[in-house]
Amino acid sequence: MKKRIIQYFLILGALYLTGCAKDLNLQPVNSNTADKQYSTAQGYKEVLAKVYGGYSLVSSTGVGNSDISVPGLGSDKGPSDFLRALFNVNELTTDEAVCAWNDADLQSLHNLNWASSNLYVNLLYARSLFQITVCNELIRESSDEKITARGFTGADADNIRHYRAEARFLRAYQYWVLMDVYGNPPFVTDKDPIGKFIPPQITRADLFTYIETELKAIDADLVPARQNEYARADQAAAWALLARMYLNAAVYTGQEHYTDAIAYANKVISAGYKLVPKYASLFQADNNLPANTEVILPIAYDASNSGNYGGTTFLICSAHTADAAECKAAGIPGGGWLGNRTTEKIPQLFADQSGKTDARAMFQGDKQAIDNVLTFTDGWRVNKFSNIASDGTIPYSPNGVLVNTDFPLFRLAEMYLIYAEAVKRGGAGGDAATALLYMNKLRERAYGNANGNFTSFTVDDVLSERGREMCWEMCRRTDLIRFGKFTGSTYLWPWKGGVKAGAGVDARFNLLPIPSSEIIANPHLHQNQGY
Secondary structure: OHHHHHHHHHHHOOOOOOOOOOOOOOOOOOOOOHHHHOOOHHHHHHHHHHHHHHHHOOOOOOOOOOOOOOOOOOOOOHHHOHHHHHHHHHOOOOOOOEEOOOOHHHHHHHHOOOOOOOHHHHHHHHHHHHHHHHHHHHHHHOOHHHHHHOOOOHHHHHHHHHHHHHHHHHHHHHHHHHHHHOOOOEOOOOOOOOOOOOOOEOOHHHHHHHHHHHHHHOHHHOOOOOOOOOOOOOHHHHHHHHHHHHHOHHHHHOOOOHHHHHHHHHHHHOOOOOOOOOHHHHHOOOOOOOOOOOEEEEEOOOOOOOOOOOHHHHHHHOOOOOOHHHHHHHOOOOOOOOOEEEOOHHHHOOOOOOOOOOOOOOEEOOEOOOOOOOOOOEOEEEOOOOOOOOOOOOOOOOOOOOOOOOEEEEEHHHHHHHHHHHHHOOOOOOOHHHHHHHHHHHHHHHHOOHHHOOOOOOHHHHHHHHHHHOOOOOOHHHHHHHOOOOOEOOOOOOOHHHOOOOOOEOHHHHOOOOOHHHHHHOOOOOOOOOO
């Protein structure tokens, strides 16, 4: 399915997402139409591939193009990739990552002094809204009325309903990204008109309710947990998103939902997922094999069938030098990009090991301290992701740079951590002994035995464990905000606030601004406070 998703996406090309002008009888300039595309169940599946493909590709028309247009993007379209845009916003703004590239807009992310015109602030916003638009197209065309009108029955009709539910999940996921990062985005669904429509703004609390309602409403139409094709959403993916969202509900709405977080983490844990024995195998080039029993939903990447300088290609290549031996060891013989590494705060999470070795401490470098942000060898490189298969071989890549490693968007380990934290924060329906068990399952995998186990733990221990277990998995900004450590001066890391020793920053940076160009274009939008 990994390759088929990408192949369907390339066959389908760009969807007809343009609005009409005055003439309501205008036809697309290509030979395809909605009636033709949706005349078969296979046609629906091709559009579903477009929906998924938008998460792993920047464009339906080639590497040099992008499906979104943002002022200042330039000729390199890689930064418009969803995962790369999410990394820049959720990792470069924290203690987990800093970049050596001398781009003022990029450096302002780690300095926590961005403005509403910042390119990288705009890219994630634009990518998420584009994905929502693509989802709306499929949802609109797969309504029960249209399924019936087009004559679909039996298995075909059931499959199309599954596709619709998956598109609704992916739309809900992108709205969660917008809620988490921007707070109060514009709001458009399949019920809104196509064309000259100015979307209203939705509040963060109302968007939380919408996402929650959507995810629960689609449960019966999603394929049961662990029974869908690879890289497609199932019931467990929706439960995992609900668990993650409920853990952060106090930030989003002011109301705690720790009991709900426990309930939905439990649903995932009870669905039959298992931790893989070797932590590193989660992030290797063949992590799509059936042996990977831990990942709930990945973003699929394929070097041979698609080209994208975002995604895991970005995660791997940006974290290495151009040294031939180092790059070969990472599975990218075409060379590294000398960009991202971590601050010394993250390796320090592994420092007090009393002679024990944690397999998650996957760093490389000679100098841990960062005296100069723009010097790549200042700071340790993160070797967590690689383009090496489990047998030690390097899969084919057309240029020695593009990789085949899939990204785990949700995995079981996070559900263990959500359960443990929600119990410690007072949620009902769980118990301290089970929470300790789940924490120690992760520790036992990391150490290879019980030598590193907790006898008890605090809620701050969960944050530290998340830093060890989930590093560079796009969670850190959200975690630090939930713990009250992202802005202010309670917790400092190197170059926070643009100061070598770290400095407190204003609380407005807990939310990113709505892009200034959007504020100008849409009179319904109001800027987040402080921007």
